[in-house]
Amino acid sequence: MTTVRDATLAVLRGYGVDRVFGNPGSTEVAFLADLPDDLSFVLALHEGSVVGMATGYALATGRPAVLNLHTTAGLGNAVGALATARVNRAPLVVLVGQQDRRHLAAEPFLAGRLDQLAGPYPVWVEQPVLAQDVPSAVRRAWHEASLRRGPALVVVPMDDWTAEVDPSLGRAAPDRVHAPVPAAPGPAVDELARLVDAATAPVLVVGAGADGQAAWDALAALADRIGAPVWQEAFGARAGFPQHHPRFAGHLPDARSRLRATLAGHDLALVVGTAAFRQYVYEPGPLLPAGLTVAVVSADPDEVHRSEADLAVLADPADLCAALAARVAHRDRPAPDRPHPAPVPPPAPGEPLRATHVFAALARRLPADVVLVEETPSTRPELHRMLPARQPRGFVSAAMGGLGFGLPAAAGLRLGDPTRPVVAILGDGSSLYAIQGLWSAARYNCGVLYVILSNGRYAVLDRLTEQYGGKPPWPAFGEVDVHGLAGSFGCPARRIRTHPELLEVLDEVVPTLATRTEPLLLDVAVSPEPHFAP
Template sequence: MSSVREATLDVLRQCGMHRIFANPGSTEVAFLADLPDDLEFVLALHEGSVVGMATGHAIATGRPAFVNLHTTAGLGNAVGALATARVNRAPLVVVVGQQDRRHLALEPFLAGRLDGLAGAYPVWVNQPVLPQDVPAAVRRAWHEAVQHRGPAIVVVPMDDWSALVDPALGLAAPMTVRRAGSAPGPAADELAGLLDDAANPVVVVGAGADDRATWHALVSLVERLGAPVWQEAFGARAGFPQDHPRFAGHLPAGRSRLRSVLTGHDVALVVGTGAFRQYPYEPGPLVPDGLTVAVVSDDPDELHHSRADLAVLADPAALCAAVADRITSRRAAGEVVAAARPEPVDPPAPGEPMRARHVFAALAERLPRDVVLVEETPSTRPELHRLLPAREPRGFVSAAMGGLGFGLPAAAGLRMGDPTRPVVAVLGDGSSLYGIQGLWSAARYGCGALFVVLSNGRYAVMDRLADRAGGKAPWPAFDDVSVHGLAQALGCPARRVSDHADLLAVLDEVVPTLPDRIEPLLLDVPVRIERGFEP
């Protein structure tokens, strides 16, 4: 274990910031006392001079200079100079002291109301939620200052410096950020070299890769590289054709299982998402030892909160195509299927209730390749992924934030926005009730989507989480709510499916009409949900 201070000083060294420009106060003593000999303290007698000197240093070197300011008074005194630094396009990393976090709620003496104090002049401002996030925030401030050519501010409560961090966890910020721009040559060369040198690379894709150009580039890259492809956990859209032989499945959302999947790989190329999205929190390292992670995205925020050695800000399609052209083909070893295809699902026995897998299997046999599948069924999402792979770009859409109520109205909007593609929404009954009024609009404006509602009259995920926590859920079932009745009251045609045979008959009748359908339809399908659940 090392302290937050020691880890932050290491970040300063790694970023080449060996001078600390400051006019110190009491909230900075824990950071500055006993400064190591390889770091130079530069004193100025007023904060305007502190920032002015740092600005000149940054202009002369072309690299960010490091500034340490004293809570409200120090930052307030420096605002004019920070404005000058911003207009002069001088990159600065500014750490501002704050009172002890343990009694900030009481507004002790020298507690600063620092948010917004410098106005719009900083290019980025952050107060880390936890002490162990401080080193990563300082590294991100360095990248933000470089990218936006101005001062980036990190507010650090004084007691954070003595807190401990586990170096095995790594920093939630990339070591190196490249900006490929319109000419991805140098970045593509670097990534191609990294992949060519890898003994066992792996590719991870996310929602930011969900377009035809990126799919085409990734397929070319993966087929030359001979690597398995995993979809990010809780991805809102599919970043790769999920019926491709190299598609391995969806990454697990827990650290231990993620490490298990990635163990044995030495390089992970992550495209169109951060590295790595997780839920719920688990202690321990995020990735196995020895894994080099490179992230490619056109979203700078996605890059900056990644646990990565290399991050490249670029158009994923253009960069992946350039990398594919540069890497050495490994196809001589022959094609290997990365993951077994799903086993056939037997229909329910006579008198046995339907399960979600029976519904998904029936849809899988009937839905056209270009269907847009909208998902909001948290308790059965893993089975849906397994049985209903996305086969075309924009073939899978879900809520990126995880809040309920997105799927039903989004399906109507997707059909309205592109009436050339059939749209099917698969929803839990609990999820559907958050956006049920969207059916009125779907009917009113002729959005011919099919809404398949899996009805079990309860919040199954919440029940399972309560079971796992060993507690009794206080919320009741709502199996007295009629989803198809609500749909009909809102002017949307709806049918209650009685059993598996009825489901197959309805789908055989309705699915062929989806491409040209104007009138929406809701199917209320009773299912029994299994108790086990792994996100």
């Protein structure tokens, strides 16, 4: 007899799946018990960490990660992380447990109304009508996640796993689905080329959808060809251009008045791999300076349709920009005058460490191929200036902005690609949203360097409250011991309180990043930075 479980495992095996991320519950035991030797279970201690690890793994491998969530509580705990996975373009196949189908109508204990619980963030959700259909639903979820780059959910009642599959009934999904072959350069490239050649001062804006070697090469060739500066989108989750390139101008501001000032003097903005334009704090007034034409190129239909643009092209950024670079006229223009970050002197005797001291020390030591995971809201601008992404996937952050992504995602990134060193720079407040992820990093030999900037407060929120003329109603939490918490989860940790201690440990640890299999957390006491830009 072939059971639904047997058939589903065969589907996963056929796609080369060798692990399932999850936090187990009773509605999933029939699937998880006695997993075959070629399929391992990667345990995280909270569903947000499950999704965070799986997201990092999927971003590192470029293939869907498979994860298991436990009915209403598990899926509910994971919704914010699933939203981040969707906006981070991470393909996930999510198996969600459900109560026994035979009494589901009576809503027994642990039953859930699951099809809408994650809202619009999954790219596809299905609870098969028949147990027989579960393997086909998992097969389709793989295709949906792969092609639409997001989480695809299959809700499986617990008794379905032991049901018998009747092969005579066939299946409702193909084994393989090929993505559309990119169209040859055509009218879209012709129209974009005319816009670029007619512009007197074009500018490129890049986003996370251009984070890949082919897109970087095409964009660098295009920027050099037309002599344009290149800006990174505000709050970009990944780098869309080599940030050490001479034509890289910096990160766009996230408020309308500063965006207008930055783009003033340009008559064409070619936006690649993102929407036009991401904002944060609302400001009245026009979004763009007068006279600016905007063209968007993205493989994401949502980005194309929500952009304030004169022309939008749904296409692969690398292919289209390579064709465009070969089509437009050459212009001999110097690179933008971009000031280098001012040197950061070491703290004077008795002066506390600041985040910029940590960034400066890392900047002098980290290799070019490092994967830098960021979740430090109050010092993100300084991190961008001092630690540019020099290779694709060199910068990873949470596209949705919610905290709790960075710590488990760093472990998943290292697990998915152990050839790249991974360093996660997190605020202590950020780390506490997913601190239990340290257990998984230690258990599964994810050699991540976690640098925790500990100031015992939500510094970014304290400063925003002060800008509103008020006082924070929440207390500081300086008594929280991140170093001690790390030890309780089996993750080695060190306390850093002085600049010499910081340099000593970085000189010891950074050379080992490429090969280490044990995570290390540095609990670095820092004072809030004196300047702040949200």
